[in-house]
Amino acid sequence: DSGVTQTPKHLITATGQRVTLRCSPRSGDLSVYWYQQSLDQGLQFLIQYYNGEERAKGNILERFSAQQFPDLHSELNLSSLELGDSALYFCASSVVNSNTEAFFGQGTRLTVV
Amino acid sequence: GEDVEQSLFLSVREGDSSVINCTYTDSSSTYLYWYKQEPGAGLQLLTYIFSNMDMKQDQRLTVLLNKKDKHLSLRIADTQTGDSAIYFCAESRFNQAGTALIFGKGTTLSVSS
Numbered sequence: 575d576s577g578v579t580q581t582p583k584h585l586i587t588a589t590g591q592r593v594t595l596r597c598s599p600r601s602g603d604l605s606v607y608w609y610q611q612s613l614d615q616g617l618q619f620l621i622q623y624y625n626g627e628e629r630a631k632g633n634i635l636e637r638f639s640a641q642q643f644p645d646l647h648s649e650l651n652l653s654s655l656e657l658g659d660s661a662l663y664f665c666a667s668s669v670v671n672s673n674t675e676a677f678f679g680q681g682t683r684l685t686v687v
Numbered sequence: 688g689e690d691v692e693q694s695l696f697l698s699v700r701e702g703d704s705s706v707i708n709c710t711y712t713d714s715s716s717t718y719l720y721w722y723k724q725e726p727g728a729g730l731q732l733l734t735y736i737f738s739n740m741d742m743k744q745d746q747r748l749t750v751l752l753n754k755k756d757k758h759l760s761l762r763i764a765d766t767q768t769g770d771s772a773i774y775f776c777a778e779s780r781f782n783q784a785g786t787a788l789i790f791g792k793g794t795t796l797s798v799s800s
Contacts, residue, residue, distance in 0.1 A: 576729060607788070617730075617775065617790035630787050664729060666788075676788065678722075678729040 577601065578679035580665050586685045592653040595682045599646055599667030605629070606648040607668075607676060608640055612661040623648055655686045693776050693791035701800045705763040709776030709791055714757060716778040720788065721750065721761045724773045733761070733774075763796075771798045 577600035587593055599606050608620040610633075619632035623642035634640075637655075642648045652659060662683050668676040692710045699705045711719065717738050722730040736743045736750045736759070743750045749762040763770055773793040780787050 576731070578729075609788075609790075616792040619787040619789065622787065632787050666730075675732060675735075677732065680729045 576677040576679060578665060578667050578677050580663075580679035580682050582682060583680065584683045584685075586687060587655060589655055589657060589686055591655050591686075592651065593655065593684065595650040595652070595663050595665075595684070597648045597650070597665030597667075597679060599648070599665075600677055603667035603669050603677075604646065605668045605676075606642055606646070607666040608634075608648070608650050609664040609666065609678075610661045611664060611681070615661075617664075620650070652684070657686050660684055660686045691776055691778055691789055691791035693774075693794045695792065696795050696797070698797045698799065699766050701766060701768055701798055703766055705761075705766045705770070705796055705798075707761045707763075707774050707776075707794045707796065709759040709761075711757050711759060711776070711778040711789075713778055713780050713789075714754070716780065718779045719750075719752060719759050720775075720777040720779075721748075721759075722775040722777060722790075724775065724793070726772075730775065766796075766798050768798045768800055771796055 579598040581596045604625045607622045610618045620634040621640050622630040626642050637653050640650045662681045664681045666676040666678045720735040721733045724730050747764045751760045775793045776791040777788045
């Protein structure tokens, strides 16, 4: 158990809908990272937050957004969902604003039908 | 190119050594990582190496880094069936907005008894 909690574990939704994925980082970790894992694209970095502020942005679509709240949990919002958004979404956390020793959650498997 | 490259599959017999290779792209990467993903699970950080090191050993794991060729390898000694998993190489990339982990597509290690 990495200490990073993601909910829900599985999500099935229809095209055009909007979903919110939630991540609780390890106790004491200030940085949260979101990744998308799909068969064709592999593991893609989406976005990073550090202590509530956005710090790095990767291949995140405009239809996607994220935020980190004062209690340090983070949410990834995916809207106008398309079939191609079906993937495993991982959250990771680390202590400092660095990727050293980032710990990953179990992921949320999103299926868009 | 901009990708972190890994071979997709490796098959070994139990007790043999496994060597998983990776080439990365950013010569300024400070840290390079190896992660393990078991079926249905998140990513587990196995080990990482600081860019000013050539080698790091951690029990059965040996990481070799060739900065000139931007080549990273992970050697698993006395490979066990429990080592069967997908292994991801990753580099840290810095930009004005922060840092991101860039992953390879993963090498599926299959260990037969």
